[in-house]
Amino acid sequence: MAKRIDVKDLNLYYGKFHAVDGVSLAVPPKNVTAFIGPSGCGKSTVLRSLNRMHEVATGARVEGKVLLDGEDIYASTVDPVQVRRTIGMVFQRPNPFPTMSIRDNVVAGLKLAGERNKKKLDEVAERSLRGANLWNEVKDRLDRPGGGLSGGQQQRLCIARAIAVQPDVLLMDEPCSALDPISTLAIEDLITELKKEYTIVIVTHNMQQAARVSDQTAFFNLLGVGQPGRLIEVDDTEKIFSNPSQKATEDYISGRFG
């Protein structure tokens, strides 16, 4: 079930460094939200705070609230492992598990959570690979190592792995930045497809990509070196790219900045 995310006055720190200042935004369900902005503006950090991956780094700290359908994922009673099971993530560089076959990579999340039923695992593997538009390319070599696939295939394998655990939300951290245009197109089509079932948040440096795949766009910026990143504005993608309300957004989008 796709769920909505509400971020309320989120402050993020790495040790003493204040990385992101006072972000509030809402991500509706079954919707693609793109985060854009110059390097170092904290968009990836915000993304990683949405499934409690931010705190994996040593000294990283979070203030504020992230509500998943009204439930605060940072409440003291909440198990971060469950949060990550509910909110999946795809990373910048494809990172299949090198010791596992293609099939085992896809079902790794279920298998390591204790699922033993082979029939069920096979079903999930096929469904997830079909969902990631990879099934036809790998169905004859499911027992081969995942590391033998091309970069674009590996990234789709990682998406299949992320959707195999049936998360409510899918976070994508520049999923196409290491891929060629054809693989990028495949992933973008996939995102449009996945939107029917999942809430998606994607960080991208490619503004055409943001314009192509997203329904709403959030623009992040930082005022200067050493300053925390801020959310400048968030609005419908069409509005952001045609008629943004902030000057900084317009400058960035039209290439007069960064």
Place this chain on the structure above:
Amino acid sequence: MTTETADLNRLATPPTFQSVSTGRKIKNGIATGLVWLAFAVAIVPLVWVLYTVVQRGLPVVLDPDWWQKSLSGLLSRQQGGGVYHAIYGTLVQGIVCGLLSVPIGLFVAIYLVEYGGRSKLSRATTFMVDILTGVPSIVAALFVYTLWITTFGFGRSGFAVSLALVLLMVPVIVRTTEEMLKIVPDELREASYALGIPKWKTIVKIVIPTALSGILTGVMLALARVMGETAPVLVLAAYAPFINYNLFDGPMASLPLLMATERNNPTQAGFERIWGAAITLVLIITLFNLLATVISRWLAPKTK
């Protein structure tokens, strides 16, 4: 005529590229010579040692008796007999040492890489491991003698040897395992966390399998190294020319101990036993190294 015009043109604009200058050619020659010299200096003793050991030891170990009999009942000048009692001692002491060291070393390394971070305990542990790496084997042997034999009152035995070897092996395993765990990319850990896999399971099912081939190579090499240690066996185990299956009691031979003992035997039989034991030890260690290579190839992450 045309060549002359061409020469004139060249004078006007000197060519961008020239041939390698004489100075650089000379320096290159000297450097190449030095590299080859260093290579020869390193390889000559190695080949020499191997040649001597094989030449003197091979005839001895080709006798099947060597692998099947002990030296029980033989006079020191009597030729023949075998050293299976010493091979047994070396293998058992080494393997028991490995069984004790591997879990300790593995867990210490996991703590240091996955949990310790930059905490005080972690830094203190790293420091201690560094010191332990530099402890000479005789010191480890004397320490175990003081603790196990003098203080606790146990007798000299093969197990005491294993304990001293543990002291030598643990830091090596910690170091190699630490290095292997460190080169597992954080991206894999994050990918696993992002699937809702808890940290301990990520370590057991993702990180360790990825690093396993390197860890095993390290363990095998460490094992090969400690099996050749002489100081602990000299201090902690009495020599026996017969087989003793009991690791915890009584004198127990091992290959280094046998060699050290037979060194006092001036006869041809003693000479043969020393070189035979030497080549046996080299063969066992080579076997372990080969095993390590095969296992790590078999376990290494594949791409095809």
